[in-house]
Amino acid sequence: MSEQETRSDWRGGATHVMVLSVLLAVPALKLAWTLGSDHAAREVLDATGPANWLDIVTGMCLDQPLLVTALAVVVSRTTYVYFAGRGGAAAHQDVPPAKSAAYAAIVPVGLAVAVGGVFGLWWGVACGVLGYLMRVGVVVEFATGRREAATGKRAGTRAETSAQRTADAVRIIGIVLSLAVLPALAFMAALDGRSWSSVVWCDVNLGAGPQRDRMITLQRRPSGVVGWDVNHAEVANGTNCAADPDDVIRAPWWRG
16 A cells, blocks of 8 residues: 555544544533533533533524534535545546436435524525535545545545546545644534523522522433532432523633
């Protein structure tokens, strides 16, 4: 394996690891920073169970359209490179370029509808356009010989045509988006001090009589909620709850 192929494999693997880190590691940081300690994060996870991890991921993304759009674009490009390099490109070598470009639009359109449905039309448009451009860049890489159709590996030669140079530029943008922009946005979302779930005011009895406390909702029950009592820093049961429109729990990390 050449040095060029090794670098290409590393970058592809790094992109996969970065996406997994955003989905797995960053939510743990979100819990620890928002609640104030690793002990508090463990207590919340013990109360909710690992099955609710996806709820934390979803909750921290619901008010972060830029993060979700970047993640969708990275996933769109990464999956296309992965499947094209494992037989997809070789199987479609005789397919007309226009048809390949149409196939490349399927996933970006689906992601655009999902993002647009949650965050609005223009976020969906941005997600779809950027995701599609990233995929077309991969199509051009294979069509111009910048990648080998049989393996998906980079050819390791200099770009000689404008199409090859354009494909290389789109690839560099994809790498920067995956390895720099996406993690930066994810860490900003994790350290912004905002709750990943709804914040409520509830009657809480910790042994000294009921009192009104602010809580982060962890689980909903017919009688109220199981939540994180912000004032007493522990998991508690709350009843007679009312929504709190302010979801800020502590100051963002960058404000000290």
